[in-house]
Amino acid sequence: MTQQSTSPRVDRYNPPEVERLWQEIWERNGTNSWTNEALRTAEKPFYNLMMFPYPSAEGLHVGNIYAFTGADIYGRFQRLRGHDVFEPIGFDAFGIHSENFALKSGVHPTELIPRNVERFTKQLRRIGAMYDWDHTVDTTSPEYYRWTQWVFLQLFRAKLAVKKEAPVNWCPSCNTVLANEQVIGGECERCDTPVEMRNLSQWFFRISDYADRLLDNLETLDWSDSTKKAQANWIGRSEGAEIHFAVVGTEQRISAYTTRPDTIFGATYMVLAPEHPLVDEITTPERRGEVDEYREQARAMDLVSRQKTEKEKTGVDTGGRAVNPATGQEVPVWIADYVLMGYGTGAIMAVPGHDERDFEFATKFDLSIPRVIAGEDQDASTPLEEAYSGPGHLVNSGEFDGLDWREAKPRITDWLAEKGAAEPRTNYRLHDWCISRQRYWGPPIPILYCDDCGTVPVPESELPVVLPEIEDFRPDASGISPLARHEEWYVTSCPECGGRARRETDVSDTFLDSAWYFLRYPSVGNDKTPFDPEVTKQWLPVDSYIGGNEHAVLHLLYARFITMVLNDLGHIDFEEPFTRFRAHGLIVKDGAKMSKSRGNVVVPDEYIEEFGADTFRTYLMFIGPYEEGGDFRDAGITGPYNFLTRLWDTVLSAEDSEADGAVEQKLHATIRKVTEDMEALSYNTAIAAMMEYLNTVRAGGRTPRRGEVEPLVPLVAPFAPHLAEELWSRLGGKPSVFDEARWPDFDPEKATADEVELVVQVNGKVRAKLTMERGVAKEEAVAAALAEDNVQRFVEGKSVRKQIFVPDRLINLVVG
């Protein structure tokens, strides 16, 4: 069991030895592992989750360790407070990241990933996190992605997974689809070939159907404000109207979405996206050549450079004309690439007087720019030097003149609606989630195409659709998806008619793997179902989730979406997966983000080797506020190292007696401070408070007493778990400290000192400090203040006009 060390002489703190010993004991005793049975019956479950890592070939970097340590500390804190804490970890190993690395290094991902996972596991054990290694997940294992495919099928059945055409970045040299991040300055990052836009038929999840719920639920979540705001912006709900313009000479009409129906009288032209389906029909013969040429140019441009704001506006007149339903006037219809097919209706009513982009366009092409809104000190004829988008009242707007713009929005929408020319509409910036990847390293999408039956889902009983191990996984000139080159894999029979069928050869997005992994952890090992209903009910939703803010939008939004869908389909009984989320900060080096190209990457292993995991953990948390991150400096690590060493010496050399009165007061104040700070993730100040207390205990070389130092063991345990175990054991405790010790309580009476230092100010400047009894009355305090020589100097010969008294804090005498 534990080692017995009752030797009177205190041995030196030896982190590697202590840490090795306790990691062995934890492992042997299953200190941090749950059996499936125990998971079912836990009394005070607390699900402590951290974002699982992508197991890179470089191993854990300081950023990972920082994130995991902060989360682990919180879990250990909750455990000491009496919760049954489940803290799992896993590996997010599919995706373009792994695949690109494999392509570069020439090692197959099926070989690379297990190797990386092994290295990560070793490092994660070394830092002393209390992971339940019996409940771990690897997204690339068939036992896991079988259920990822199952999730896809649930969405497919609910008609929330649909196949449709969408534009993608296409490199004509690599013959592959590129993510937006892989397009650098309009060129392929790998071969520098100019990237084109292509339309491909792909699978989408209809997340936009959930936009309102995803937005409205945010209010109920205990999440960092910045994260909630980022999600709200991403969803981008906007209220407005869809207004219909009749096309002259046809039965067609063009619908445009606008948030400014109040400016309809100023809509002097329309603009369609180059891809808009009506372009062909409305283009007049004499404009045809120019229009076609422009559309060709727009198509050749990649998605990224197409959406550059600073680019000068371009466009051509189609020759077509439409009727402004408010004014009855004919307006020209143009096409321009500043209008995007992907938002609204792909067509806009241009109001150059009150929209910056339209103003720029109208100026360049000499279109008329009337004013229809007048702000303060403006009227109907005030010239427009630039687009005016501020508040005001309507002008040049017929019967609506003089109306406030806010009131005008619904009024004009109603008025147009009566004429059948408009309806109110809400729009979202959020797009449907494209989950198809024309790549190799991901779970195959479990769909078959049968010549007779059409699109057929793979029966759940036949899952997983195993990703075949192929050597030529590199996307090359032969086709779209690497799997599409393997007939022996994709040719199969239809489960419905038995006829010949072809498998879907695209794989799914990595974000799908991570959109449900937290549901799997407690049910790992169950091969009947993705998540056991009973266990899931016991542990979910997640009590605390900690991760990087770079996932504030995509991962967290997708996870919420999938959870909502599974809730709607009756698989789970909650619709929000993470009750509390906190984003941790970023560790930088020399003021810059760590990166290989900068050469400022800190390799944690050496520090852990030299100082131990406990010191490294404590140091990382001491750098700065956990939610803000900080600057890694080698020199700073000796602070926490000295602290832990002193703590070791102090605890082990304490004399066996109760706490001294004055020290006891400080002890209770420290417990209070540390407890509050832990809950708020203010780890840096919690550590500082413990350091300060230790300094008090040792002040002037006094001999510490057992009652003074014993409570420090559980307090420091979340940061330095190995050291705490060893001290706890040497003080006679049974292992583990995390099960046998309790987080100490503080007595509010004892936590406050009997004497207070009262600051005396004269006209707001500090002139003296008085030590007085707590709760001293104003009169007595003022009298004492006036008796001070240095106060007298500034009061003498003047009259005291006002006495400000803040009990137990300060006196301010206003003289003049």
Add this chain to the structure above:
RNA sequence: GCCUGGGUGGUGGAAUCGGUAGACACAUCAGACUUAAAAUCUGAAGGGCUUCGGCCCGUGCGGGUUCGACUCCCGCCCCAGGCACCA
């Protein structure tokens, strides 16, 4: 351009329901121990002035509110991250 954070000693950072600015730590300096050094322990320290009692200045810049502002309000500058022609 928009949205988040943030700007405090030589350095990382404390203190924001307005009430002693600089806790804690690093680096620095001095002392103790040592033949010496390292380690350890003790102490000093925002800047300037000082008759050694203290005084003045000081939280990115400029205004304001207040008895009192790092904290609140208005207007700027700078840094980091995210979004970006979303009509």
